[in-house]
Amino acid sequence: MPEDSRSAWDFGAELRALDAAQLRRTRRVVEAYDGARLRIDGRDMLAFCGNDYLGLAQHPALVQAAREAAGRWGVGATASPLVCGHSRAHEELERELAAFVGLPRALYFYAGFPANAGLVPALAGRGDAVFSDALNHACLIDGARLSRAEVQVYAHRDVEDLARRLQACTARRRLITTDAVFSMDGSVAPLRELLELAERFDALLLVDDAHGFGVLGPGGAGSAAACGLRSPRLLYMATLGKAAGVAGAFVAGSDEAVEFLMQRTRSYIFATAAPAMIAETLRASLRVIADESWRRERLRELVGMVRGHAHWPASWRLGDSGTPVQPLILGSNQAALEAMRELWDQGLWVPAIRPPTVPEGSARLRLSLSAAHEPEDLRRLLRAVERIGG
Numbered sequence: 001m002p003e004d005s006r007s008a009w010d011f012g013a014e015l016r017a018l019d020a021a022q023l024r025r026t027r028r029v030v031e032a033y034d035g036a037r038l039r040i041d042g043r044d045m046l047a048f049c050g051n052d053y054l055g056l057a058q059h060p061a062l063v064q065a066a067r068e069a070a071g072r073w074g075v076g077a078t079a080s081p082l083v084c085g086h087s088r089a090h091e092e093l094e095r096e097l098a099a100f101v102g103l104p105r106a107l108y109f110y111a112g113f114p115a116n117a118g119l120v121p122a123l124a125g126r127g128d129a130v131f132s133d134a135l136n137h138a139c140l141i142d143g144a145r146l147s148r149a150e151v152q153v154y155a156h157r158d159v160e161d162l163a164r165r166l167q168a169c170t171a172r173r174r175l176i177t178t179d180a181v182f183s184m185d186g187s188v189a190p191l192r193e194l195l196e197l198a199e200r201f202d203a204l205l206l207v208d209d210a211h212g213f214g215v216l217g218p219g220g221a222g223s224a225a226a227c228g229l230r231s232p233r234l235l236y237m238a239t240l241g242k243a244a245g246v247a248g249a250f251v252a253g254s255d256e257a258v259e260f261l262m263q264r265t266r267s268y269i270f271a272t273a274a275p276a277m278i279a280e281t282l283r284a285s286l287r288v289i290a291d292e293s294w295r296r297e298r299l300r301e302l303v304g305m306v307r308g309h310a311h312w313p314a315s316w317r318l319g320d321s322g323t324p325v326q327p328l329i330l331g332s333n334q335a336a337l338e339a340m341r342e343l344w345d346q347g348l349w350v351p352a353i354r355p356p357t358v359p360e361g362s363a364r365l366r367l368s369l370s371a372a373h374e375p376e377d378l379r380r381l382l383r384a385v386e387r388i389g390g
């Protein structure tokens, strides 16, 4: 860093400002993963922070598929998909993903963030308008910014606010973007109403189902399938590093829309494809998601235990969520951090989420449930939370 005190590049001052606001983030080094049990600094922690909702990240069938695929395909994709990075494994995965969610065609990406950051600008540009839920994930927000379209942020899950904005909008084309399950709240978007608005106002609806795919809907087919949505105006995007337990993302929709996105999405075209071994591992994951429905049943049982729990500390508020993301809203950054530390000392890892990830004044513990948890694991956490309150 420049020594000159007049320099505009004072990283030290920036970091001190983060410290002062209790916003400095740190990483823990995990030495071993075993479902929800993580080894950190030689200590076994029971984690409620991962997004491995179905507990598949170390599933033997997936590990075996990865081994075999590495033997067959090697470990690197060698190029972008439109050059020579698109293997038979990727092709089959896309076919299976489309069938899994009940849509005509799917396009597989190496990760969800670049997928959305590329999809939104492929769909909307100057002279168009993007309508974005106020709590959308950062990658949808960045995609909207990159698009150069006019961005209209509508109130969280507020269909009337969105309708007013669509009505008043004179842009050439309109794109509505929403998380299906909001990542820090666990709340669910009114997808059916949003699609109705898309139809009424000649708009497209891009749904990010990062937290619903594999978990919600028949057989884990996701949030759109849960509502029975099927429309050429629907583009369904989901990620594969969460419930699917591996890595990557996909967008699915009509044949023509997906073909168009393949032609126009810069983060697809100009990036090295995911390794074929990852694609093969995902194919194994889709089979497990379909076959082992007990994992979704376990999740429902755990969610029911949290919703039915009556002894939360008086100043805490359990957010309204029926999904494996259960927010415990404490308000101040300091209260959330202190609660996290108290649980940590008892071997329980529940992350504190602070602004700017969540709105100012709504710092929270984000409790994330997984089929890798036993009911007794959750009871242990609930008892520990009661002791914080008492």
Ligand SMILES: *Cc1c(COP(=O)(O)O)cnc(C)c1O
Residues within 6 Å of the ligand: 110, 111, 112, 113, 114, 116, 137, 139, 179, 183, 208, 210, 211, 239, 240, 241, 247, 248, 249
């Ligand atoms: C995690 C997440 C993403 C990003 O997906 P990655 O595959 O992790 O890059 C996108 N959208 C939402 C809502 C997410 O929670």
